[in-house]
Amino acid sequence: MNLLQTNKLTKHFGDTRAVDAVDFTIGEGEFLALIGSNGAGKTSLVNVVSGLLRPDSGTIVFRGADVTQMSVHDRIVAGIARSFQLVNLFDQLTLLDNVALSIFSREDLTRKLLSLADHQKAVWEEAFDILRQFGLEGKATQLAGGISQGERKLLDVAVAYALKPQLLFLDEPTSGVSTREKAPIMDVVSSIVRSHHITAVVIEHDMDVVFKYSDRIVAMHQGTILASGTPDEIRNNEKVTTTLIGAAHA
Amino acid sequence: MSTVPLTWQVRSPAKILPWTVPLILILFILPRALDPYGTILLTYGLLMAIASIGFNLLLGYTGLLSFGHSAYFGVGAYAVALMFKYWHVQSMELFLLGAIIASVVVSALFGFICVRYTRIFFGILTLALSQVLWSLAFKFYEITGGTDGLRVPTPTLLGIAIDPNEDKILFLARNYYYYVLGFFLACVLVMWVIVNSPFGKALQAIRDNEIRAEFIGVHIRKYRFVAFLVSGVFTGIAGALWVVLNGLTTPDILYWPFSGEIVFMSVLGGFRTFTGPIVGAVVFNYLKTYAVGATVYWQALMGAILVFLVLALPAGIVGTLAQVIARLRHRFAR
Numbered sequence: 001m002n003l004l005q006t007n008k009l010t011k012h013f014g015d016t017r018a019v020d021a022v023d024f025t026i027g028e029g030e031f032l033a034l035i036g037s038n039g040a041g042k043t044s045l046v047n048v049v050s051g052l053l054r055p056d057s058g059t060i061v062f063r064g065a066d067v068t069q070m071s072v073h074d075r076i077v078a079g080i081a082r083s084f085q086l087v088n089l090f091d092q093l094t095l096l097d098n099v100a101l102s103i104f105s106r107e108d109l110t111r112k113l114l115s116l117a118d119h120q121k122a123v124w125e126e127a128f129d130i131l132r133q134f135g136l137e138g139k140a141t142q143l144a145g146g147i148s149q150g151e152r153k154l155l156d157v158a159v160a161y162a163l164k165p166q167l168l169f170l171d172e173p174t175s176g177v178s179t180r181e182k183a184p185i186m187d188v189v190s191s192i193v194r195s196h197h198i199t200a201v202v203i204e205h206d207m208d209v210v211f212k213y214s215d216r217i218v219a220m221h222q223g224t225i226l227a228s229g230t231p232d233e234i235r236n237n238e239k240v241t242t243t244l245i246g247a248a249h250a
Numbered sequence: 251m252s253t254v255p256l257t258w259q260v261r262s263p264a265k266i267l268p269w270t271v272p273l274i275l276i277l278f279i280l281p282r283a284l285d286p287y288g289t290i291l292l293t294y295g296l297l298m299a300i301a302s303i304g305f306n307l308l309l310g311y312t313g314l315l316s317f318g319h320s321a322y323f324g325v326g327a328y329a330v331a332l333m334f335k336y337w338h339v340q341s342m343e344l345f346l347l348g349a350i351i352a353s354v355v356v357s358a359l360f361g362f363i364c365v366r367y368t369r370i371f372f373g374i375l376t377l378a379l380s381q382v383l384w385s386l387a388f389k390f391y392e393i394t395g396g397t398d399g400l401r402v403p404t405p406t407l408l409g410i411a412i413d414p415n416e417d418k419i420l421f422l423a424r425n426y427y428y429y430v431l432g433f434f435l436a437c438v439l440v441m442w443v444i445v446n447s448p449f450g451k452a453l454q455a456i457r458d459n460e461i462r463a464e465f466i467g468v469h470i471r472k473y474r475f476v477a478f479l480v481s482g483v484f485t486g487i488a489g490a491l492w493v494v495l496n497g498l499t500t501p502d503i504l505y506w507p508f509s510g511e512i513v514f515m516s517v518l519g520g521f522r523t524f525t526g527p528i529v530g531a532v533v534f535n536y537l538k539t540y541a542v543g544a545t546v547y548w549q550a551l552m553g554a555i556l557v558f559l560v561l562a563l564p565a566g567i568v569g570t571l572a573q574v575i576a577r578l579r580h581r582f583a584r
Contacts, residue, residue, distance in 0.1 A: 052461075052465075072464050072465060072467075073464070073469060076466070077467065081465070084461075088461055088465070090454065090458035091459070092457075093451075093454060093458060100451070101455050101463075101466055101468075105466045106467065109448045111448075113447055114440075115443070116447060117447055117450070118446065160465075163466060
């Protein structure tokens with residue numbers, strides 16, 4: 001069953017067709033990788049679906065409901081969350097605060113003006129537990145602005161994960177980290193996402209990561225979907241090999 | 251579920267009592283040690299601290315630099331003066347109620363317009379709107395008294411009027427000081443709870459990263475608006491308390507340099523700390539008073555102090571002290 005479906009989804013920036021009449025689907029529980037060269041439209045597609053950008057035309061259907069005109073907030077409530085290519089954190093707050101804020105928001109507690117946040121013990125316990133799952137519990141009380149890039153990437157995912165989404169977009173979760181750090185990060189992310197039956201869409205350039213972790217791969221090129229299939233199908237797809245993988249290895 | 255680390259501790263009023271109780275006791279005893287003039291100076295400092303913590307909810311916690319807080323301070327002061335002029339109100343509690351209502355109305359209106367913008371646009375809009383109020387106070391002579399301003403007599407405090415035989419200065423230095431101190435403590439407590447509430451955390455998230463805050467489900471504009479409203483009300487209360495002490499309000503307190511003074515207070519004390527704006531307001535009040543007494547070029551002197559502050563102590567008085575203490579602790583821990 002499709003969790004998300006886009007119909008002729010289009011987003012233009014002037015003459016550039018960032019997303020060009022894209023029909024994209026993702027099934028419940030899938031771990032899908034979005035690949036493509038720079039400018040292929042991967043991030044634009046995620047930006048439109050997550051609500052950061054408004055589409056020019058087309059529709060987005062999530063769990064059977066049209067969410068095209070929904071605000072970011074309503075999409076989050078519906079179950080769509082995301083992380084960012086350039087890590088977006090609350091740098092002057094601790095790691096614990098960063099994750100707890102997602103939980104406060106998810107539980108609609110941020111409206112509470114005259115009660116102490118620290119008295120919401122269950123929130124802090126859950127936040128700490130999430131940090132532990134991501135291997136960040138040792139730095140729980142450090143400021144997010146003072147940890148390494150790899151840890152920031154993990155925290156970025158943890159903040160999105162704390163919203164308990166049904167669909168999680170991960171925009172290049174391993175970009176800017178060393179090759180040595182990539183596998184541990186993806187191991188953690190993949191294991192958490194799969195064990196909690198979260199549907200995930202990962203934008204990734206590293207083909208080793210893509211082939212190792214994803215159930216299905218969607219290749220994009222110039223704002224359109226070039227091909228879709230299992231890692232083996234994509235690996236043997238001549239069009240993809242010539243246009244993307246070949247180009248990447250050239 | 252895991253146990254949260256020991257370094258993380260629940261903040262509660264009880265945890266900060268060891269250092270707040272002595273401070274509060276000192277504030278209670280001070281009028282006995284100071285002469286009436288010294289106590290009145292301190293009263294000015296305390297009520298400006300209310301305005302300063304209100305302002306800092308926007309700057310320090312929401313990341314919005316307002317250059318128009320003179321508007322809410324002036325609204326509080328003029329609300330009191332107009333209540334006396336037209337309705338002959340003489341109760342301080344009614345004055346405060348009127349000032350709160352007036353500052354809610356004005357800050358809701360201005361906030362509705364301003365929170366759509368950030369950074370320089372927000373600053374300029376707040377400045378421009380405060381100048382509109384200044385020009386109204388300046389031009390509508392029949393109502394506001396123009397540059398002559400409006401006088402406010404000493405009101406009743408909790409129903410108790412000043413004895414006709416009692417010295418007004420002594421009344422202000424004793425009874426009114428404790429009245430302002432009570433409000434100051436209540437405002438500080440309420441603001442402390444607000445900035446440590448889930449709402450306060452959400453404001454800090456907006457300050458640090460607006461896009462990410464939106465993508466964890468925080469209603470950016472709505473929360474900014476509420477912060478603006480709370481900030482305006484605190485500043486309005488300060489204005490109402492100020493006009494009674496001053497006995498007169500003129501358009502000067504609606505003019506933009508007064509907004510600059512409120513910014514100065516927060517920067518002086520350290521806007522990244524909760525107590526910084528309080529310390530900044532009290533210190534600024536003394537600095538300005540002594541600078542005015544020392545030289546006719548007091549504005550130049552204050553400007554030089556501000557330049558020194560930004561260059562030498564960018565974290566402000568409290569921020570720098572906190573850094574020094576942290577360094578010493580680190581050194582002794584090794």
